[in-house]
Amino acid sequence: MSEGSGPVPFEQAVLPHLNAAYNLARWLTRNPHDAEDVVQEAYLRAVRYYGGFSGGDGKAWLLSIVRHTCFTWLRKNRPAELAPLDEEAASAVDGEADPADPETLALAARDRALLNRLIQALPPEFREVIVLRELEELSYREISAVTAVPVGTVMSRLARARARLRRAWLAARAGEGHHAA
């Protein structure tokens, strides 16, 4: 019997990435109801544009639509969250000595709620690169495709996001006082 040929059916190219789409939308909109609305809207756009999708990375393509829909939604519903990032201030952050040692950061792994809160507290542009890199394990090139910024910007945003998380975590722990580990 001959194998099926031709373009990958839409449900096969896109539906397997539904979790990735919802996860990104959930982290960016920060609540399940809005995340569902955004995913639905992004999905309808994806259906409409699928005629133009020539194959390749279905996940990155779908996530770029989800991401774009999220930011449109944020601009409309939570404009305060989108204060412009100062891309040039990277050097001040990256150069400083890292205050954390591996043991204290290992302890962070046990404080799941705090870690999730800190990620949520990041500005959306930092939050999304952390999600796409650490949770979706996309390459810098893929993240660049999803977020529509150059790879160099992805790299610096990731570095700054990680630095912020480290500092915020240490500050939170210091504020709580010393806990018995």
Place this chain on the structure above:
Amino acid sequence: MRHDEVRALAGAYLDGEADPLARSELEAHLAGCADCRQAVDAARGLSAALRAEAEYFEAPDGLAARLAAAAAPAPPRRARPRQAWWRAPALAALALVAMLSGGIGYWAAVAVPRDGILGQVVDAHVRSLLAQHLTDVASSDQHTVKPWFNGRIDGAPPVRDLTVEGFPLVGGRLDYLDGRPVAALVYRHRQHPINLFVWPHRDGSAEPALATERRGYNIRHWQAGDLDYWLVSDLDMAELAQLEALLRRP
């Protein structure tokens, strides 16, 4: 490489994104600098903590179905709107009339082309997943599932639960394939849904037994007694073959 350059590059280095020259310079620096080694370890620890503990939100149940419903074209009014009647409208409509007018079994229905049966079983499988409508009767009890088909199709399909063997019966569903209503029995194995389509063998359609793949789904087909069996799943072929063997056990 200076300390501040190492710190700046640490993330990319750990992500495997540093170019080979930068990587070797960084590693040479780390060999002789304990402070920077500690910083790199801390960065590694943070990424590991994020990957392990940051929440990964999975799509809620039903979202896939809602998306499929939202994006699907409006179905024409008919008895079984889930089915792909629009693929062969005239023939399908005739078959519906034949079915509804009663007293007509499988054989008298319109001859639908046998080509594309592979595509049809895969489509039926995918549809059942997309609409999250795997079963009309959800039960692993064959004494519940088998009689459910009475009056819905000719005859009753052989139904067996294989939970003990690792293939629990999830339930049954009425589907429409090859021009007629057919029984779909749904099994699950390690989170993979499996559809087993069963229908009476049709004279003149001696389909050889086969095991193949279509659009990423594995398919197995055989005949036993006077019935045609079709298994479809994204489960790997070896395990699907296990299920076939279990189903064919006397």
